[in-house]
Each structure stands twice: as C-alpha cells, then as structure tokens.
Amino acid sequence: MSKKLIPLILIIVLALSVGCVNENTNNPTTGDPSPPSSEDDKEDENTEDQNDKNEDKDKENDQDNNKDEENNDEDENKDDDNLESIDFSKYLNARFGYSIKHPSSWEYREADNSDGITFFLDNDDIDIRVYGLHYMEDVSDPYINEQEKDLQRSKKTLDSGVDVTILKGQTEEGYHLEMVYLDDEDIEYHFLSKTSQKFYDENKDLIEKMIYSFDPK
Numbered sequence: 514m515s516k517k518l519i520p521l522i523l524i525i526v527l528a529l530s531v532g533c534v535n536e537n538t539n540n541p542t543t544g545d546p547s548p549p550s551s552e553d554d555k556e557d558e559n560t561e562d563q564n565d566k567n568e569d570k571d572k573e574n575d576q577d578n579n580k581d582e583e584n585n586d587e588d589e590n591k592d593d594d595n596l597e598s599i600d601f602s603k604y605l606n607a608r609f610g611y612s613i614k615h616p617s618s619w620e621y622r623e624a625d626n627s628d629g630i631t632f633f634l635d636n637d638d639i640d641i642r643v644y645g646l647h648y649m650e651d652v653s654d655p656y657i658n659e660q661e662k663d664l665q666r667s668k669k670t671l672d673s674g675v676d677v678t679i680l681k682g683q684t685e686e687g688y689h690l691e692m693v694y695l696d697d698e699d700i701e702y703h704f705l706s707k708t709s710q711k712f713y714d715e716n717k718d719l720i721e722k723m724i725y726s727f728d729p730k
Contacts, residue, residue: 609645614726673728
C-alpha cells in the first residue's frame with residue numbers, strides 16, 4: 514500500500530466514526546423516556562377537571578341533605594312547641610274506668626249510656642270520640658272497620674304500657690283513624706277519628722298524643 518493512501522483511509526475512518534456518534538446522539542435507544550405528548554396532557558387535565566366537578570357535586574348534595582335534615586328538625590321542634598303550648602285536660606270514664614287526655618278547649622258531650630264522649634269542634638265533618646263496650650265473643654267484632662273500609666293495621670304501645678291496634682286509611686268519608694284495645698275482662702275500647710285529610714294532616718300530632726295518653730285503668 515502506498516504511503517499516499519494511508520492518510521486518505523484514516524480520514525474516511527474518522528468521518529465514519531463521527532457520523533455514528535451523531536446518529537446515536539440524535540436517536541438514543543436508552544436513557545430518559547420522551548416527554549408526554551400534548552394529547553396526554555389534555556386527557557390528564559380533563560380527568561382532573563371532572564374529578565373537581567364530581568367533588569363539587571358531592572359537596573352540594575351534602576349541603577342539600579344537611580338543609581333537609583335541619584328543616585325536618587325545625588318542623589319537629591315546631592310541632593313539639595305547638596303541642597306544649599296546648600292545655601290538656603283528662604277525661605275519666607266512670608262506667609269503664611278508662612281515661613284520656615284532650616285539649617281543654619275542645620267541648621264534648623258524654624253519651625246517655627255513659628260509655629264515652631264525643632267532641633264538638635264546630636264542624637259537622639269531624640267525628641272524634643272515645644268509648645268502651647262489653648265484648649261478646651259470638652257477636653262482637655272489634656276490628657270490623659278494617660275489612661269494611663280497607664284500612665291498614667298496626668300495633669302501638671301506649672304511654673300506659675298497653676299494646677293497642679291502630680286502624681287507619683283514606684275512605685270515602687274522609688281519613689279514618691281508630692284505636693282498638695281489648696282487655697282481659699272482655700271490655701273493648703275505641704278511640705275513633707273520622708275527619709278530612711286536611712284536618713288530620715294539620716292535627717296529626719295532637720290526635721296521636723290523645724291516643725297515646727289513653728289508659729284503660
């Protein structure tokens with residue numbers, strides 16, 4: 514090989530070496546990954562925005578629920594305050610020995626046979642009464658209104674500790690609410706309220722307080 518070709522070969526080798534270094538620099542196969550694209554950034558931003566919106570909705574729902582609970586508590590407190598402001602009297606039935614509390618302002622008349630009383634509230638559409646009668650096994654049907662008027666039946670324990678049956682529901686005559694209690698001495702007791710739906714809704718707590726105050730002895 515001539516001495517003139519040696520420098521030329523060295524130049525070519527050096528040029529090829531520099532080209533490989535530049536190619537590796539421009540297209541690395543190892544090292545840090547490439548930064549995320551702008552589309553990935555948008556997706557992340559959209560996800561964060563949706564999460565923020567969901568959190569805001571959850572906060573709004575919690576606030577609404579808290580307001581509803583506060584309103585319910587306020588309504589209950591108002592009802593309790595209204596009942597506390599009402600003066601109650603106790604009626605004692607001499608014939609059967611039972612008693613019940615009622616608003617002192619409510620006028621009533623005792624039946625001729627002294628089995629109970631009927632209240633008068635200046636409204637012919639309101640029939641509220643309490644009475645007792647002797648139970649006769651082959652004749653009496655204390656729960657007859659349940660079937661005839663398609664009423665709902667439930668059990669309640671009164672303040673006196675006795676368990677009574679409650680019949681209630683909407684009928685053609687209005688709203689029917691009835692308490693039935695049958696004792697061990699074959700005496701059945703009834704509290705009967707037949708009123709309009711509006712009157713019942715407005716006086717529900719008062720009527721229920723009367724029922725819960727019932728004491729057979």
